[in-house]
Amino acid sequence: MGQRQSSHWISYIVRSVVLGLVVAAVVIWLQPMLSAWQSSRATPEQPVSYAKAVNRAAPAVVNIYSLSEVRGSYYSQRPNTVLRLGSGVIMDNVGHILTAAHVVANVSSIQVALQDGRQTSAQIIGVDPITDLAVLRIELDNLPIIPQDRKLRSRVGDVVLAIGNPLNLGQTITQGIISATGGRMGVINSHADLLQMDAVINEGASGGALVNSEGYLVGINNAQFRGPAGQGVEGIYFAVPYSLARDVMTQLIQEGEVVRGYFGINTSETPANLSFAQPGIFITGVDSNSPAERAGLRTEDYIIAIGGQPISSAAEGLALISNTRPGTELEVRFIRDDREQRTTAIITKLTN
Structure with missing residues (x-):
């Protein structure tokens, strides 16, 4: 009986020693990973930033300067030359630019300034008043192209960035969210199913790019909502969705007009x-x-x-x-x- 009890204790001690050795080996093996995990938890979280999206998209957003002539006044019959500001988006490597139609309507000349310092004249390829879109073309090499995803569909709540040249202050980025994707904004009879967002669009930023948090083109910035008396309403701005804008651009390039x-x-x-x-x-x-x-x-x-x-x-x-x-x-x-x-x-x- 004593030998059996002694043998039981020896077996118990051996199992305990083996288990201890296994646990020690596991701890030693996991130690580097545990240290790295603790180190990562101790590091402060990086602040939220859209720098990557801006760096990808901003070089393809251009400043547009157009000249138009308006009739003179009663006291002077000579026409006056007016400088009009706007923005545009380089869509391909042959120089097609999407912008808002009202930026280039009834103008005598158009100059485009890229973010890398180059400037050149542009010609109008086509205009679609219904969607307030126009296609320009410039002839330069090594053009930056806005990132595009033809499968992209915007959703209410998406974070968006509006890039343009408001009031000729230089390229500016405003941030907001999409609050509607069409069909409920008082434009039900319109063929332009607009995006509604609160990213600010001031004068000169029309025609610029609306991009998502990854820098992909979401829409072409259009205008601020106007109330019954013509006053601007804060926080309600519109953009033409990317899919519609691209379809319009394709038809204007191929046919010179949009057939509806x-x-x-x-x-x-x-x-x-x-x-x-x-x-x-x-x-x-x-x-x-x-x-x-x-x-x-x-x-x-x-x-x-x-x-x-x-x-x-x-x-x-x-x-x-x-x-x-x-x-x-x-x-x-x-x-x-x-x-x-x-x-x-x-x-x-x-x-x-």
Whole structure:
């Protein structure tokens, strides 16, 4: 009995020693990693910075100086030359620049200044008043190009940086967030589905770049919201989304104009006193002699599908029509007097 107990204690001591050696080996092996982890925790956190995004995007944002002539006054008939400020974004290596149309509208000459100190004249390739976009071209080598991602889609809450040349103070960056991505900003009848953000856009910064926190182009800065009396409203600024701006640029370069489909309706969100089981477009007006009128549509009709595609909002419906080539026949499903009906409309070309 004594030998068995002695043997049990010897076995217990051996197991304890082996376990202790294993634990010691593990601690020795983990010591460098534990020290590094403790060292990293002791180091103060780096401050939030958008320097990387700015360094990637800012060189491709240019200053635009354009000259225009305005008629003289009653006392002097000589026209006056006015300098207009704006910004632009270099989009490719052959010198195409996107900017706001109002920056270069009715001007006699355009000068572009790059951030590396180079300056050159620019020619207008095309202008699209509906989206307030214009394409310029410069002839220089080794151009910086704004980072682009064609799959990028902006979301409400995204952090954005607006880069431009406000009041000719030099390149300036303002920061904000996107608060709306279109369809609810009082522009439901517009073919330009704008981004709304609170990154400040002052005079001279229009046409500049709106980029995300990685420096990728999100939109082309447009303007500040104006109230009923024309006064600016703080914190409400707009930009044309990148995907739309790129499509417009491509058409202006290839065709010299942007061809859009025209239907001829005025729309609004569904009135509160109407309750339909499916989303759609409530018609508040029909243009005279328009495709919609010729198709028999009336005020207070409720469109639920166009061309076989269900419509969830006025903005979506207008975008579908805008992207339809003139001459295309589209079936329109709508509700009138609580009954679903169908008609066919032939889309025509939208004229500015």
